[in-house]
Amino acid sequence: MGPFPYIVVQDLKFEDGEFNQTNTYFTERSFVSWDSTNEQPNAKNDEWHWLAGNTVRIRKRYGNRRVDISQQFDTRPVTRSPKRNTYEYRQSWKSDDEGIVHLALPRHFSVNISSLDGHMPFHAKFDRGRICLDWFTIQGDPTDFTFELIKYEGYEFEKRATEFARDIQPRLKRTEKEADAASRYGISNGAAEKTEGSTGGLEYWLKIVGLIVTAVSGVIVAIPQASGLIGPFDYTAEALLIVCVLGVVVFGLGLILGKPWRKRRGIIGVTAIVVAPVIAWWLWYSFLQLSPTEKERVRREVALGDAELLLGNPSRAREHYGNAALLAPRRGSIRAKMQDAEARMRSKRE
Amino acid sequence: MGFSARHLKPRIEGFLLIAIFLLAKAAFATAENPLTEDQIRQLSVGPLRPYPDEIVKLVERHGVNFVPTNGTVRKLKDAGVDQSVIFAIWRKAGSQLRIKVCRFESTDSTMATNFANAMVHSVVIVKGALIDPFGRIPLDRSVCPPEGFSKDVNAEPNTHYFLLEGWIKKSGSGFSLDLKVIYQDPEGKQYPLPGAEKPPAAFNEQTLDRIASEVVNWGIQTMKDYATRE
Numbered sequence: 001m002g003p004f005p006y007i008v009v010q011d012l013k014f015e016d017g018e019f020n021q022t023n024t025y026f027t028e029r030s031f032v033s034w035d036s037t038n039e040q041p042n043a044k045n046d047e048w049h050w051l052a053g054n055t056v057r058i059r060k061r062y063g064n065r066r067v068d069i070s071q072q073f074d075t076r077p078v079t080r081s082p083k084r085n086t087y088e089y090r091q092s093w094k095s096d097d098e099g100i101v102h103l104a105l106p107r108h109f110s111v112n113i114s115s116l117d118g119h120m121p122f123h124a125k126f127d128r129g130r131i132c133l134d135w136f137t138i139q140g141d142p143t144d145f146t147f148e149l150i151k152y153e154g155y156e157f158e159k160r161a162t163e164f165a166r167d168i169q170p171r172l173k174r175t176e177k178e179a180d181a182a183s184r185y186g187i188s189n190g191a192a193e194k195t196e197g198s199t200g201g202l203e204y205w206l207k208i209v210g211l212i213v214t215a216v217s218g219v220i221v222a223i224p225q226a227s228g229l230i231g232p233f234d235y236t237a238e239a240l241l242i243v244c245v246l247g248v249v250v251f252g253l254g255l256i257l258g259k260p261w262r263k264r265r266g267i268i269g270v271t272a273i274v275v276a277p278v279i280a281w282w283l284w285y286s287f288l289q290l291s292p293t294e295k296e297r298v299r300r301e302v303a304l305g306d307a308e309l310l311l312g313n314p315s316r317a318r319e320h321y322g323n324a325a326l327l328a329p330r331r332g333s334i335r336a337k338m339q340d341a342e343a344r345m346r347s348k349r350e
Numbered sequence: 351m352g353f354s355a356r357h358l359k360p361r362i363e364g365f366l367l368i369a370i371f372l373l374a375k376a377a378f379a380t381a382e383n384p385l386t387e388d389q390i391r392q393l394s395v396g397p398l399r400p401y402p403d404e405i406v407k408l409v410e411r412h413g414v415n416f417v418p419t420n421g422t423v424r425k426l427k428d429a430g431v432d433q434s435v436i437f438a439i440w441r442k443a444g445s446q447l448r449i450k451v452c453r454f455e456s457t458d459s460t461m462a463t464n465f466a467n468a469m470v471h472s473v474v475i476v477k478g479a480l481i482d483p484f485g486r487i488p489l490d491r492s493v494c495p496p497e498g499f500s501k502d503v504n505a506e507p508n509t510h511y512f513l514l515e516g517w518i519k520k521s522g523s524g525f526s527l528d529l530k531v532i533y534q535d536p537e538g539k540q541y542p543l544p545g546a547e548k549p550p551a552a553f554n555e556q557t558l559d560r561i562a563s564e565v566v567n568w569g570i571q572t573m574k575d576y577a578t579r580e
Contacts, residue, residue: 304404306397311389311408 001033003062003201006099006137011052012078012089014106019078019087024051025071027097029201031059034102034134036127052104055127063204078149085151086112091119092144093137101135105149108157110164113171115148120173126165135173203257210251217244221288224329232336237288241280248276290328298324298331305337314344384415384446384508384536387422390439394431402432409438413508415536418443421580444484446536449473449512449569451489454527455496456518461525465518465553466493468562475563479570481577487512489566498534508536512543514569524554529565531572546571 007026012019033048034056041050048057049069060067077090087109093101105111107129119142123134137143152160217240220226230236255269290298305320318341325334385408398405416422418439426436451469456462473489480486494503498513505511511534519526527550531543549568553561 300401300404303397303401307393307404307408310392310396311385311412312383 001031001035003029003031004099005029006097007032007058008093008099008101008137009051009056009058010093010101010103012103012105012109014109019076019106021075021077023071023073023075023093024069025094026058026067027070028062028065028067030062030067032100032102033057033059034100034123034125034132036125052102052132053128053130055104055125055130055132056102063201081148087149087151088146089149090144090146094143097137098139099137101137103133103135105131105133108152109149110152110157110160111168112148112150113164113168115146116168116171119145119147120168120171122173124165124168124172126161131161131164203254206250206254206257208254210247210249210254213247214244214251215247217241217247221283225335229332229335231332233332236332237330238284241284241288245276245280249273252276288330294327298328298334301327302334302337305341309341309344314341314348317341318345382412382508384413385409386415387426390414390426390431390435391429394426394435395429399430402434405432405435406438409435409442413446413536414439414443416443417447417510417533417577419576419580420578424580440483441485443510444481444487446508447481447484447487447510447512448506449479449487449489449514449573450492450494450498451566452494452498452513452515453496454516454518456525458518458520458525462518465558465562468559469493469514469566471559472563472566476566476570479573481570481574484577487573498532498540499538505534505538510535512569512573513540514565516565521552524552524557526552527561527565529568531569531576533576543572543576546575 005028007030009024009026011022011024013021037057041048041054047060049060049067050057058067077092078087079090081088091101091103110131111133119135121133121135125132150160220230221237221240221244233239249272252269252272255265255272258265301320301324305317305324308314308317308320318338321334321338321341325331325338328334390405390409393405393408394402398408418426418436423436423439426439427433451466451473453466454462456465470491470493473491476489478486478488492503494500494513496515498511498515499505511532513532513534515530515532517528519528529549530545533541533543535541546568550561550564
């Protein structure tokens with residue numbers, strides 16, 4: 001399972017001696033689960049589109065966006081072969097983008113594995129009484145080919161379908177192209193090892209996390225007293241500024257890794273990654289950094305405050321620390337000293 | 351139009367209140383605890399180490415609660431106290447020091463009063479004692495009771511006193527003298543100082559003025575000896 005930008009579901013049925021295939025297209029990114037499941041469609045508030053006899057599921061929402069069927073139409077891709085009980089299936093799909101094609105065969109129909117040579121799927125299963133095949137729609141791969149279907153009756157089909165599911169495993173197509181596609185879609189080895197949480201749109205989460213980190217740390221840095229409240233640390237603001245830059249870098253990576261490739265904003269991402277440290281340095285240089293004179297004044301006021309505390313005059317110490325805090329409001333250590341002086345003033349009064 | 355006394359009165363009361371408030375504030379502002387040797391040492395090696403000028407300001411504002419004898423100064427220097435601070439301590443201590451004549455105890459109260467008057471006369475002529483390194487220490491013209499201060503004569507706050515005390519006894523045709531110099535710190539504690547050599551020991555009515563002057567000079571010498579002791 002994994003998120004795909006382009007999904008084709010082919011539900012082939014055999015009724016009254018006639019083949020009919022319903023082709024359903026999703027052209028917006030959505031999350032596809034082709035693993036076998038014991039779950040059933042739930043009429044109320046079901047979060048999945050259940051398709052092809054419930055052998056494949058597609059989430060109804062991706063992020064904040066609703067996922068609807070883009071196109072649905074019927075075709076008749078099967079012709080009877082001169083041989084008894086065999087049929088020729090003509091597979092074809094419109095290849096607008098890279099994605100996945102899921103085909104569910106009718107009950108009692110299996111596939112002649114050797115007829116798939118050159119067009120082997122990356123995944124196959126026997127689920128809910130139907131044999132299912134999945135292909136990646138990789139650009140440059142053929143989108144039109146044929147293979148042979150075999151009809152089995154009764155218990156014979158169950159046996160043959162199980163054999164098919166077992167025999168095809170070592171022959172599934174797992175070339176570099178499939179591995180690359182699987183990696184890009186956030187799934188591994190073309191199969192279903194990973195859970196949705198770990199594969200669900202890494203670039204999406206990078207963008208979200210990057211934005212949140214940038215916003216939170218940026219706001220705290222922008223408010224002079226806020227960074228001083230975090231603790232008795234003098235360089236909290238500088239540290240938060242670095243975190244802010246890292247947030248922008250993560251956001252930029254999210255843009256660079258955007259899928260599909262047409263939706264990537266690589267230039268914006270790279271620009272953000274390059275520009276963020278420069279802007280951060282400029283902000284530090286212009287606003288956070290103290291001039292040597294100011295630094296000296298802060299040091300002197302803090303030293304005078306310490307001296308007054310030593311002489312038992314917390315109110316004067318508070319005054320000096322206050323002067324220092326006015327010059328360097330982001331220094332947490334000064335704020336801590338002010339609080340200490342205030343506590344001593346209170347205990348002196350009591 | 352015009353101001354009547356009735357209108358003016360509340361204003362005067364207001365000014366008086368403000369004046370009282372300012373005076374009270376000033377009084378509190380000056381009531382700083384004088385610095386101890388230990389505090390000066392801690393400031394010099396601690397927070398104000400790079401800012402001896404700030405220690406100088408603190409010394410000038412607070413004063414000191416000790417007499418910076420040569421021995422004390424050496425200890426401070428050894429502890430790393432800056433020379434500018436030492437100068438400030440000497441200067442401030444000099445302004446805090448007073449030499450005060452006490453009325454000597456005697457069975458002959460008339461003679462005691464005459465001797466005290468003679469000493470004050472000598473003080474007026476001397477106009478103050480030059481004691482290095484403090485500079486000229488003011489001599490207090492008013493005579494205090496034999497034991498120093500009393501309910502009627504109060505010590506000034508934050509001031510070091512050298513009290514010139516003594517006894518006058520009838521001895522043959524003249525009088526014998528028993529002298530001592532007492533150091534009183536700003537907290538009011540008194541410490542007798544070892545007297546200088548050759549104290550005036552006797553006088554008669556003819557030599558009263560000269561001996562009174564010698565007693566004052568002896569007292570000043572005792573203080574000098576104390577200031578220079580290691």
